[in-house]
Amino acid sequence: MATPSHLRPRLGVLLSGTGRTLQNLLDRIGDGRLRASIAGVAADRADAFGLQRAMDSGLETRVLREPSAIWSWLLELDVDLVVLAGYLRLLPIVPEFDGRVLNIHPSLLPRHGGRGMHGERVHSAVLAAGDAESGCTAHLCNARYDDGRILVQARVPVRPDDTPATLAARVFAAECEVYPAAITLRWQELQQDTPAAP
Ligand code: GRF
Secondary structure, three states: OOOOHHHOOEEEEEEOOOOHHHHHHHHHHHOOOOOOEEEEEEEOOOOOHHHHHHHHOOOOEEEOOOHHHHHHHHHHHOOOEEEEOOOOOOOOOOHHHOOOEEEEEOOOOOOOOOOOOOOHHHHHHHHHHOOOEEEEEEEEOOOOOOOOOEEEEEEEEOOOOOOHHHHHHHHHHHHHHHHHHHHHHHHHHHHHHOOOOO
C-alpha cells in the first residue's frame, strides 16, 4: 500500500557544494529508511556538484540566488519542509515557511556556530579549543546563522590524534543519522499541530 502523503513530507533542498547531505537523503529515501520525497533541488552556484547528483537522480534543479526567486519556486513546488544541505547563505525566511526550514551544522551548537563557521573551519576550531567531544546539530532556521531551536543532536568523541579531516568524517557519519531523524521529527510535530481534516 502506498504511504499516505501526510506521512511523506515533500522536501525542497538547497545546497552550495558537493551535495553529500543530499546524497544521504536520496539513499535513505531510496531504501525506505526516510519517508519523504524530494520535490526539487536548488543551488546558489551553477558549479555545485550537488546539482549533478540531483540531475542524476532525475530531480528538478534550479540555480537561484535571490531569496524571492527561491521562495516562489518552493511555493510553486508545494514543499512541506525546506532542507538546507550545505547551503552557505543566510536565507531570510518568509512567514509561509516559518518553522519549516531545517539545517544541520557539524558541531554541538551553540559551540562553534555562526557566520563563516562551516566545513573544515568548524573542526579546526573544535581541535584548537581542546574539546573532548564534538558532534552535529539539526535545528530549525531563523534570521541568524545556526541559531534556531535544536531538533536533534548527536555526540562523537574527539580523539587525541584527530585532524580536522578525521574529525569531519566522524561527525558526518553522525549527520547521516541525525538529519533524517530531525526531518521525521519536525514533520511529526507539524502534523500534531495541524487539526485533522474532518
Ligand atoms: C555538512 O557537513 C553539514 O554539516 C553542512 O554542510 C555539510 C555538507 O556539505 N551544513 P557538502 O554536501 O559537503 O557540500
